[in-house]
């Protein structure tokens with residue numbers, strides 16, 4: 001396995017094929033160990049993982065903390081409402097404080113896009129050895145979710161041994177609010193890296209035409225794309241037509257505040273046009289995998305019948321796969337050349 005080249009993980013825009021493969025290979029090994037009855041291993045004994053969640057989370061926060069515990073790391077949890085943030089301490093000073101306590105990795109979620117770059121820059125400037133792992137920053141990026149989503153798809157499509165090549169030329173339909181979704185942005189980098197062709201489907205207010213050029217936007221300080229040839233992005237306004245040709249579907253959460261921002265005329269009309277139902281799914285002759293990063297709004301972007309009864313609804317698999325993927329990320333950061 002390569003020496004992990006990233007001290008911090010902010011985005012998948014700068015991931016090479018080798019980086020993805022390192023993550024999936026390790027996640028697969030952790031998965032195999034768990035399936036053989038070994039849930040906990042001493043790989044990160046004596047290290048400290050600190051979770052700094054300035055925004056709500058059920059899946060990401062708890063699975064990062066569980067991943068760290070399964071690797072035998074010490075886990076420190078920050079609670080914003082009872083912290084010195086309430087006395088005016090800044091986010092950057094909070095991060096520096098935890099680094100000074102000896103955090104090896106700070107797992108950070110915050111509502112501001114690109115905040116993890118700022119924190120990492122400040123830590124590097126004071127020669128801190130602490131790594132920063134983005135657990136969701138504003139609208140920008142949610143790399144661990146992007147990785148667990150494509151790991152889930154790769155596991156679904158792989159016949160014997162795990163091979164990301166199975167995504168090549170697959171048509172992956174992403175439905176909903178792409179423009180306000182950090183998950184979708186991470187999915188776009190990850191899926192396109194393995195040659196998947198992505199169809200974005202939703203109204204113009206949630207999927208503006210400019211998103212077709214998304215893959216031309218590099219990360220801050222990034223000079224070139226490490227992926228030589230990426231899959232394509234197309235935009236469709238017809239869910240029915242898109243479902244007919246899809247090999248897999250990722251449904252995004254609709255945030256109700258988009259109505260207040262005049263981006264949706266009503267939640268009911270959105271559901272009618274773009275909500276995924278069993279009837280609409282029957283337009284596809286195969287039983288294709290359905291993913292949703294959660295939390296779900298039942299009856300809005302996805303029907304309960306699809307969530308509870310459709311055989312290839314993989315939402316719970318995504319949650320389960322999040323643990324070995326996050327174990328892999330924590331492990332690789334610890335073993336990186338800091």
Ligand code: CP
Pocket residue numbers: 056057058059060061136145293294295
């Ligand atoms: N998918 C996801 O980020 O969920 P949480 O907000 O619950 O972490």
